Amino acid sequence: MTRSLPDQSLGPEWTILELLARGIIDDSEVQMVRDLLTTDTMKWGELLEQALRHKMFPMLAHQIMSASLRFDVPTNIYMHLESALEWNRWQIEVFRRETVRVAQALADRGIPFVVTKGMAFESTLYDSLGTRYMNDIDFMITPRDRDKVMTVMQELGFRPFFDWAKDARREEISSRLNPDHLPKLAREIDQPGIRLIDIDIANSLTWTKSPFDVPVEEALENPVEQPIPGMSGVSIPCFRPIYQFLFTVLHLFREAWLQKFVESGTDVGLMKFGDVIRLIDRNQNKLTDSELLRIMQTHGVTDAVAWVLRHMDETFHTHAVELLALEKHGNEKLLRSQMRSPGYVNAWSESMRGRLQSKSRGSVRPVAPAHRGS
């Protein structure tokens, strides 16, 4: 996708992160990042804090290392970035091995599944550079296999994560009330620097009581086998590109649109949009085919997808709405809405760009009384 250079009104720190999130595509962007990183007014504290908040620390580190800016960055910061990148690469190695272990166990029992999100994207969208941060490993299964998968995971040594949580009962109740995922699972391991491995297993492309959904059974048909870097002959099943795109976008919509994620401080970040931009960039032919539009219309998810892409275009100067022929979808009222609870929608006035940069997301408050949505 073509895009213009971002305006720098939010400062050099934010501009660097926006450029990295959407992916550097030409020499002018390489030079712009380089110039911004070496500007005299650079606030390193701000850059590092926002990079952490948006899970971009390893990506920022890689950019600085590969641009040979060793002597343009304060020494202690450079050394810390270097360590963080190496540690992220190590964690990805450990996660890869665990992904294969779980995938093999599920496959042995004939359970349909795919690996999603970070582990699926790291090699396909981020070139196996070790720059994509992930804090867990994500799988997708069908709702009917929940019990079988739970048994397999327990056999592999996993326990519900709320066993370790500060407030275990709160986590347990929350998990039972939202059966779009299995309870988050974790296993203690004996690896340098990594004590627990978390696994998140979803059984819906949207969420409990969502007014729309794409059936998981349909999305799991004809998965693609994706090789695991560094493990010869080993692969994991992932969604084919159309469903990879739909899941990624609907997941972003869920975390951005449901107010509970804002209140818990786990809503949308720059890298979520970065994943979507890269998915479109690398699968443009498949995503502009009429099949995607037909699937979106069949399952009533067109407005939700348009919501994400309109915010993305506005924030990152991309042209995804036009590219995917969604100009007639996702009206202004929907664009400025947020769901408080099923059927009850709030309005908010802030731009997505302002929201992403904000460090107090709790301030994304409704500007109009909640009303029952359509």
Add this chain to the structure above:
Amino acid sequence: MDDITTQFEECLRRHLRSAKPNPINYDVELVQLGLDSMTAVAVLMDMEKTFGIRFPDDMLVEGTFRTAGRLKEAVQLLRERQAS
């Protein structure tokens, strides 16, 4: 069994904005009183603590707390089970 109405309503009012100034209508959906997915968890935990009960997994569903009336029935049932 003791009447739990006062304690029950105090518990709801601690979490539901719209329940604070008004009498609680036991037939209205709790979402209309301000219940969302976060406060639902808080209300259930507070009920467990206040009445010394534990909602079993099969009661951790939306139907249990759709209205104040349904939730009060569930709390009373669990108290009775515990007493017997």
